[in-house]
Amino acid sequence: INDDVSHTSLTVDPEFDIEPEEESRAVFFGLGSDGTVGANKNSVKIIGEHTPMHAQGYFVYDSKKSGAMTVSHLRFGPNPIESTYLIDRASFVACHQFGLVEKVDVLERAREGATFLLNSPYGPDEVWEHLPVDTQRQIIEKNLKFYIVDGYSVAKEAGLGGRVNTVLQTCFFALADVVPVDEAIAAIKDSIKKSYGKRGETVLQRNYAAVDTSIAAMHQVSVPAATAGDKRLSAPVPADVPDFVERVTGMIIAGKGDLLPVSAMPIDGTFPTATAQYEKRSIAMEIPIWDPEICIDCARCALVCPHAAIRIKYVDPSALDGAPASFLSREPKGRDFPDSLLSIQVAPDDCTGCGVCVNICPAKSKEQVKHKAINMAPKDDHLEVERVNWDYFLTLPEADRTLVNKTSVKGSQALQPLFEFNGACSGCGETPYVKLVSQLFGDRMIVANATGCSSIYGGNLPTTPWSVNEGGQGPTWSNSLFEDNAEFGLGMRLAIDAKGDAALAAIQGLGGILGDQLITGVLAEDQTSEEGIAAQRARVVAINEKLDADGSQPARFARSLTDALIRKSVWIMGGDGWAYDIGFGGLDHVLASGRDINVLVLDTEVYSNTGGQASKATPRAAVAKFASGGKTTGKKDLGMIAMAYGNVYVAQIAMGANMTKTVAAFNEAESYPGPSLVIAYSPCIAHGIDMSRQMEHQKEAAASGYWELYRFDPRLAAAEEHPFTLDSRSPSISFKEFAMKEARFAMLTRTNPAQAELLMAAAQEDITERRRYYEQLAGLERGLPGEEVNAS
Numbered sequence: 050i051n052d053d054v055s056h057t058s059l060t061v062d063p064e065f066d067i068e069p070e071e072e073s074r075a076v077f078f079g080l081g082s083d084g085t086v087g088a089n090k091n092s093v094k095i096i097g098e099h100t101p102m103h104a105q106g107y108f109v110y111d112s113k114k115s116g117a118m119t120v121s122h123l124r125f126g127p128n129p130i131e132s133t134y135l136i137d138r139a140s141f142v143a144c145h146q147f148g149l150v151e152k153v154d155v156l157e158r159a160r161e162g163a164t165f166l167l168n169s170p171y172g173p174d175e176v177w178e179h180l181p182v183d184t185q186r187q188i189i190e191k192n193l194k195f196y197i198v199d200g201y202s203v204a205k206e207a208g209l210g211g212r213v214n215t216v217l218q219t220c221f222f223a224l225a226d227v228v229p230v231d232e233a234i235a236a237i238k239d240s241i242k243k244s245y246g247k248r249g250e251t252v253l254q255r256n257y258a259a260v261d262t263s264i265a266a267m268h269q270v271s272v273p274a275a276t277a278g279d280k281r282l283s284a285p286v287p288a289d290v291p292d293f294v295e296r297v298t299g300m301i302i303a304g305k306g307d308l309l310p311v312s313a314m315p316i317d318g319t320f321p322t323a324t325a326q327y328e329k330r331s332i333a334m335e336i337p338i339w340d341p342e343i344c345i346d347c348a349r350c351a352l353v354c355p356h357a358a359i360r361i362k363y364v365d366p367s368a369l370d371g372a373p374a375s376f377l378s379r380e381p382k383g384r385d386f387p388d389s390l391l392s393i394q395v396a397p398d399d400c401t402g403c404g405v406c407v408n409i410c411p412a413k414s415k416e417q418v419k420h421k422a423i424n425m426a427p428k429d430d431h432l433e434v435e436r437v438n439w440d441y442f443l444t445l446p447e448a449d450r451t452l453v454n455k456t457s458v459k460g461s462q463a464l465q466p467l468f469e470f471n472g473a474c475s476g477c478g479e480t481p482y483v484k485l486v487s488q489l490f491g492d493r494m495i496v497a498n499a500t501g502c503s504s505i506y507g508g509n510l511p512t513t514p515w516s517v518n519e520g521g522q523g524p525t526w527s528n529s530l531f532e533d534n535a536e537f538g539l540g541m542r543l544a545i546d547a548k549g550d551a552a553l554a555a556i557q558g559l560g561g562i563l564g565d566q567l568i569t570g571v572l573a574e575d576q577t578s579e580e581g582i583a584a585q586r587a588r589v590v591a592i593n594e595k596l597d598a599d600g601s602q603p604a605r606f607a608r609s610l611t612d613a614l615i616r617k618s619v620w621i622m623g624g625d626g627w628a629y630d631i632g633f634g635g636l637d638h639v640l641a642s643g644r645d646i647n648v649l650v651l652d653t654e655v656y657s658n659t660g661g662q663a664s665k666a667t668p669r670a671a672v673a674k675f676a677s678g679g680k681t682t683g684k685k686d687l688g689m690i691a692m693a694y695g696n697v698y699v700a701q702i703a704m705g706a707n708m709t710k711t712v713a714a715f716n717e718a719e720s721y722p723g724p725s726l727v728i729a730y731s732p733c734i735a736h737g738i739d740m741s742r743q744m745e746h747q748k749e750a751a752a753s754g755y756w757e758l759y760r761f762d763p764r765l766a767a768a769e770e771h772p773f774t775l776d777s778r779s780p781s782i783s784f785k786e787f788a789m790k791e792a793r794f795a796m797l798t799r800t801n802p803a804q805a806e807l808l809m810a811a812a813q814e815d816i817t818e819r820r821r822y823y824e825q826l827a828g829l830e831r832g833l834p835g836e837e838v839n840a841s
Contacts, residue, residue, distance in 0.1 A: 154183065203266050396439050492518055753787035
């Protein structure tokens with residue numbers, strides 16, 4: 050069994066079949082994280098173990114976390130398979146996501162008389178009219194046997210959400226006729242038990258139910274003699290995109306990157322940024338729809354959106370003249386944006402349908418049960434209308450940064466995100482923090498990124514979510530090795546400081562060209578506010594005009610440095626595997642440097658990107674790879690280690706627990722003129738939770754004392770105030786109440802109840818002692834049991 054991320058394929062003349070007829074060849078199209086690849090690896094094992102045939106699986110997919118197309122190539126027959134091959138003439142083609150058949154020529158590889166299995170929300174009598182004409186023509190001309198199954202409904206009824214892998218796998222064995230169906234089903238269930246047995250009987254029964262009902266839900270489609278309708282395969286990228294996106298990016302998105310010549314690649318290896326906006330994956334089954342009548346204008350939905358697919362704008366009413374009839378707006382609440390109208394809009398083709406926004410929305414209808422100010426609805430019912438609304442929304446002016454209170458939740462979400470439509474898992478716990486930082490400081494931000502999840506969803510080709518504003522300003526992003534990212538970021542800070550000093554020296558020697566007033570203004574400008582930064586940018590524009598007009602060698606040299614006169618915000622980003630483990634030595638060195646640098650640790654408490662191995666951030670009692678019996682040691686307290694230096698700003702935050710303090714922590718950290726460390730609680734799918742409820746789960750984490758919220762600001766000590774602020778209340782629920790909602794804790798209670806009880810008790814003691822210590826640091830007096838802690 051071979052699963053390679055990269056591959057080289059041969060182009061084979063379709064009229065010349067080099068593969069023996071008795072060999073079965075199957076190709077499966079799916080999306081990352083939908084289970085297609087895992088199911089097909091399992092199918093290869095079943096065929097290899099239950100038949101005398103030779104079997105091979107070869108899997109083509111990129112390193113995006115989820116939602117990217119995967120293609121599984123399965124081959125089995127009586128002859129030995131002596132190398133790894135991609136399949137060009139398949140006898141079986143399956144498409145596990147209906148959206149792919151609308152964008153990708155999935156039948157290009159199908160041979161004459163092949164079987165085509167499609168996961169379709171449409172029944173056998175209506176599916177034909179929803180297929181592109183190109184697909185219909187191939188089904189007719191190649192005389193394909195066409196079957197459909199509504200895997201979405203089967204999985205949903207079984208309680209599996211969007212995991213359609215077991216449904217389609219069962220249907221494959223029913224159609225492929227390589228293993229007796231009963232024998233195949235028994236093998237699939239045995240595999241399910243091995244994979245999910247530790248997660249409890251409920252999980253097993255849900256998967257079993259999906260298997261048992263799959264074949265009955267499958268139907269053969271009577272293929273018409275002619276095509277119908279005018280629906281065509283959609284273009285890989287929209288019209289009117291940059292030339293490079295059309296020629297290169299679009300080819301890769303369409304799955305035809307192998308056809309690109311080397312000459313199409315950028316000669317210096319750089320790819321343009323702000324290209325995720327063109328991908329339009331449209332992978333959601335449901336999207337959030339705004340109800341302005343109920344909305345209380347809290348901006349939570351936009352704040353928590355992991356993919357920047359929900360946006361907020363406050364605009365002058367005149368800006369909505371000529372708006373589509375379907376475009377919604379309302380008067381905002383409060384005094385933040387007077388004389389304006391509020392609009393909340395979803396990007397329907399960029400939303401992943403995670404539902405985090407709906408879960409966090411506090412505004413509920415008094416007339417309609419479960420109806421909120423934002424609600425999930427079938428995408429197909431709203432897609433065309435919301436596409437029109439989104440295109441119009443983008444034409445509306447962005448907020449003036451100098452007039453927005455970016456320290457508030459509403460103010461922060463009025464700012465344009467410069468990190469958008471990333472390829473992270475649907476409902477990711479990391480990306481809302483990254484997006485927020487890009488809104489607050491993205492127009493002048495420089496990012497040193499540690500290899501990990503953040504490098505995959507942040508810089509994985511062919512598209513890039515890091516974006517730019519209307520003025521072309523946006524984050525500068527670079528990825529480093531896992532072990533040296535802190536030093537990498539410190540080098541950026543040192544280089545920027547050196548360039549700034551050189552720029553000041555250069556312009557001070559050009560008083561005759563620039564004038565003393567302009568130079569004095571540059572030297573005196575306070576760039577700790579948006580107004581100050583805007584004023585400095587205006588001065589730099591004036592300086593550049595004079596330097597360009599002069600054209601002398603000293604002027605040209607100074608001109609190459611003037612961008613460094615504008616204050617830069619340097620951020621070092623990465624996960625807990627980097628910060629707590631492999632890169633900790635470098636991180637400690639950087640925090641001790643005293644330099645103006647910001648560190649964001651996206652703490653998932655596990656090595657998420659490499660499969661869920663335990664890190665020093667993994668808490669006691671949690672099950673992870675290399676800690677299958679439950680981690681027996683406590684979690685490293687990275688914040689307290691950093692705080693010991695005395696001159697490092699430290700914050701530990703959880704967006705779902707306290708949004709106001711989250712926004713405050715980022716603003717305080719960035720404004721602090723020294724090293725700052727922000728540790729952000731980032732729930733991960735590896736925790737075994739419903740990611741649509743991750744913000745609510747963060748709130749429970751703080752309520753149990755499992756994740757304390759605090760901020761340590763050395764500036765307060767200098768002002769003879771208490772520098773440590775404890776932002777979370779005394780625990781109101783036990784650790785066990787919280788932990789049992791996560792599979793990583795709950796599974797140990799089934800496999801080793803005694804060990805689980807022991808570790809749970811130890812973890813609770815960790816929480817109790819840590820809370821006592823933090824209260825002492827905050828200068829709080831402990832009350833009697835049940836009483837609130839009061840400030841001394």
